[in-house]
Amino acid sequence: MDTILFLSHTEQDGTLPKAGLEALGAAKELAAAVNATLVAGVFGGSTAPAAAQLAGSGAARALAVTGADFADARYASDAAAAEALARAAGATLVLAPATSRLARVLPGVAHRLGGRVDTHGTGVTVQDGAPTITRWFYRQRMEATLKRTQRPWVILLEGGTRPAFKPEGAAPALEAVAVALGDPQKRTKVTGFKAPKSDAQTIRPDAKLLFVAGAGWTKKQADGKPHTDDAEKLILGFLGATKASLGSSKSLVDLSGEGSAVLTFMSHLNQIGQTGATPRHPKGLATCCHGEEPHVVGWRFVNERRAVNLDPNCGWTRGKADVVYIADAFEVMTKVNALLASKQ
Numbered sequence: 001m002d003t004i005l006f007l008s009h010t011e012q013d014g015t016l017p018k019a020g021l022e023a024l025g026a027a028k029e030l031a032a033a034v035n036a037t038l039v040a041g042v043f044g045g046s047t048a049p050a051a052a053q054l055a056g057s058g059a060a061r062a063l064a065v066t067g068a069d070f071a072d073a074r075y076a077s078d079a080a081a082a083e084a085l086a087r088a089a090g091a092t093l094v095l096a097p098a099t100s101r102l103a104r105v106l107p108g109v110a111h112r113l114g115g116r117v118d119t120h121g122t123g124v125t126v127q128d129g130a131p132t133i134t135r136w137f138y139r140q141r142m143e144a145t146l147k148r149t150q151r152p153w154v155i156l157l158e159g160g161t162r163p164a165f166k167p168e169g170a171a172p173a174l175e176a177v178a179v180a181l182g183d184p185q186k187r188t189k190v191t192g193f194k195a196p197k198s199d200a201q202t203i204r205p206d207a208k209l210l211f212v213a214g215a216g217w218t219k220k221q222a223d224g225k226p227h228t229d230d231a232e233k234l235i236l237g238f239l240g241a242t243k244a245s246l247g248s249s250k251s252l253v254d255l256s257g258e259g260s261a262v263l264t265f266m267s268h269l270n271q272i273g274q275t276g277a278t279p280r281h282p283k284g285l286a287t288c289c290h291g292e293e294p295h296v297v298g299w300r301f302v303n304e305r306r307a308v309n310l311d312p313n314c315g316w317t318r319g320k321a322d323v324v325y326i327a328d329a330f331e332v333m334t335k336v337n338a339l340l341a342s343k344q
């Protein structure tokens with residue numbers, strides 16, 4: 001019989017990340033389906049608030065590695081904590097959220113445990129009585145269903161693929177697991193965070209709308225000149241009013257490397273597509289973007305798609321968008337921003 005460990009770090013306030021609650025729900029369902037023992041394991045600077053979120057999960061034990069050494073993401077301490085929790089639980093299956101913190105360490109932890117790891121998991125089911133996962137390969141172009149006989153088997157589940165677990169009832173008591181770390185003087189020290197100002201942060205995974213800007217915003221327009229300054233104002237105005245998330249085509253973010261006029265708030269992190277991100281927003285609006293296949297594959301989880309393009313033969317009109325406005329995006333977005341301003 002498998003022993004399933006739900007494993008997660010906590011956030012700075014000691015609670016579980018949202019993706020952690022999703023993985024917890026998956027672990028609970030799987031444990032019930034294969035009649036396995038469920039153990040919860042959490043680590044972080046503080047873990048007490050997470051206990052309340054484990055209530056009703058059915059975990060036989062709730063283990064915690066707690067302390068200032070585990071507050072910040074650092075490979076050595078995160079991997080040591082995850083390994084200690086897996087060993088203390090006697091885990092044969094480990095289900096964890098694919099946060100950047102865990103995605104970085106769990107392949108190494110699986111190796112230390114003599115196990116196997118699968119990343120990009122999107123679902124956990126049971127086939128022929130055995131735990132089975134679905135996972136993506138090739139940047140979500142192929143989905144596979146697979147089982148493994150090797151144990152321990154560590155599975156990272158992508159965020160946003162299932163509902164978050166809703167706690168119910170009394171919080172379990174946390175059992176402390178001790179982790180010995182090496183010489184603190186030799187350890188990487190986290191001295192602080194450098195992050196863009198919150199209003200300069202344009203990537204908003206939880207936004208209802210994805211607004212994509214393509215290279216057309218920097219191209220010569222009808223008067224024979226580019227209007228990059230106007231483009232910046234229109235795009236930032238729209239993002240400010242709607243709090244939409246900003247995506248880009250590859251061509252637009254690559255321009256900066258070629259010394260061309262660019263939108264200064266755009267980086268490669270905004271890129272959507274085959275070699276970029278595949279975000280999950282209910283709606284998307286593409287502007288000045290041609291809608292070529294390597295770009296549009298990044299839209300596969302965007303449910304309702306619209307585009308504004310001057311070219312009636314652009315890729316969006318060929319079945320890739322629900323609605324295409326054949327129009328000048330400068331004019332359309334000026335009007336849209338004015339309408340948004342009149343509603344505020």
Ligand SMILES: Cc1cc2nc3c(=O)[nH]c(=O)nc-3n(C[C@H](O)[C@H](O)[C@H](O)COP(=O)(O)OP(=O)(O)OC[C@H]3O[C@@H](n4cnc5c(N)ncnc54)[C@H](O)[C@@H]3O)c2cc1C
Nearest residue numbers: 214215216249250251273274275276288290294295310329
């Ligand atoms: C292996 C490989 C991987 C790739 N991966 C990616 C990827 O991950 N993501 C990605 O985006 N691309 C990717 N590409 C590149 C992709 O094929 C396209 O070249 C790119 O998406 C084009 O970007 P664009 O539509 O912004 O630019 P362009 O093709 O230059 O299109 C600009 C568009 O703007 C329109 N336009 C101009 N002015 C206006 C206006 N005033 N109003 C309205 N419309 C206007 C034009 O009609 C045109 O359609 C990849 C390519 C390869 C070969």
